[in-house]
Amino acid sequence: NAGVTQTPKFQVLKTGQSMTLQCAQDMNHEYMSWYRQDPGMGLRLIHYSVGAGITDQGEVPNGYNVSRSTTEDFPLRLLSAAPSQTSVYFCASSRQGSQTEAFFGQGTRLTVV
Amino acid sequence: AQKITQTQPGMFVQEKEAVTLDCTYDTSDPSYGLFWYKQPSSGEMIFLIYQGSYDQQNATEGRYSLNFQKARKSANLVISASQLGDSAMYFCAMRSTLNSGYSTLTFGKGTMLLVSP
Numbered sequence: 051n052a053g054v055t056q057t058p059k060f061q062v063l064k065t066g067q068s069m070t071l072q073c074a075q076d077m078n079h080e081y082m083s084w085y086r087q088d089p090g091m092g093l094r095l096i097h098y099s100v101g102a103g104i105t106d107q108g109e110v111p112n113g114y115n116v117s118r119s120t121t122e123d124f125p126l127r128l129l130s131a132a133p134s135q136t137s138v139y140f141c142a143s144s145r146q147g148s149q150t151e152a153f154f155g156q157g158t159r160l161t162v163v
Numbered sequence: 164a165q166k167i168t169q170t171q172p173g174m175f176v177q178e179k180e181a182v183t184l185d186c187t188y189d190t191s192d193p194s195y196g197l198f199w200y201k202q203p204s205s206g207e208m209i210f211l212i213y214q215g216s217y218d219q220q221n222a223t224e225g226r227y228s229l230n231f232q233k234a235r236k237s238a239n240l241v242i243s244a245s246q247l248g249d250s251a252m253y254f255c256a257m258r259s260t261l262n263s264g265y266s267t268l269t270f271g272k273g274t275m276l277l278v279s280p
Contacts, residue, residue: 092272154208
């Protein structure tokens, strides 16, 4: 009964390094999203996908890249990490439609030094 | 543009009392969904309750109820008989349609609820 699985749970990066946050879901959901959570800002949408091969930008996409080659996986790539990307990152998945809640992963706490 | 506003950064309530967490929203979509999530100190996001824009009755889930006033564009969360375990951050969210035609969740900034013995 895995749901949405994010790895890693914690990560420290140096400025300029790149890395990929992994996200996988086993519920056959069409929609997957990445959010970042910063103090006092709520959750802000980075990128989302409505199916394999289809992605689009959210509110704060700069510095991040995504692709979706399978229904199950939606990795988030930091191309060149900056201290402003220090945040907690959440992956979420859901079925299509306005009535469906999103299921969240456990989150990844990323620190860029 | 869709927007969720939570005006209470923090709320205090005594155990066993009821508490209302405020949420107002703005959207031009005729069809939308409103959600509340709980985030305890451990960090996970827990879905609490959902209200559809066409639902005639307010949603309820155990001790949680959603006071939906469509004309006022408000979707307040009511927690009855608060428990110590209710201490957490609470987020109001709306599923709305983007220009692309797809829908995503837009979140408010959250309200931190502290329940005291």
